[in-house]
Amino acid sequence: MSLINLISEAIFGKDKKEKTARESAKERLHLVLVNDRAGQIAPDFMPKMRQELLEVLKKYLPIADDDDVEFNFARKENTDIMEMSVSLEKTDEKKNIE
Template sequence: MSFMDFFRAQKKPTTASLAKERLQIIVAHERGQRTQPDYLPQLHRDILEVIRKYVPISEDQVHVELDSQGTCSVLELNITLPER
């Protein structure tokens, strides 16, 4: 094996595989920085729909937050209802 064969034997990674690796790194990084679960926006919409069946309210009158402390998670729901 000559010195030049060492460099020829190495295959360059394809553009697709490099892009895939980079995307996996970005996705893993984004998941690590997320503070709220994926279902929280849908939960907010569902709660809003149920409340609207009984009381006319706008979207900004419902606030849903998830607070995690160790192994315990607390779902906080604040609803500003209109006065009668």
């Protein structure tokens, strides 16, 4: 099963625990990086990389407040999983991009 199907099933699965993940996915944009070789991103570059990724997302998505960025990091079996989530503006119309 591909990663995207796994994640999609994880978020939209049936049992209780997935429901909480779906609630947490609400109103926020989540960017997840799964890097198979742990430790490759030098810790001091992580904040810079995160900020640059955020700058790209801000161009295309109605990010409400880029100070409201949550960041999670997990390392398991030589794989780094970095998650960044930002709040989305309440308005529904698409951001007009110059």
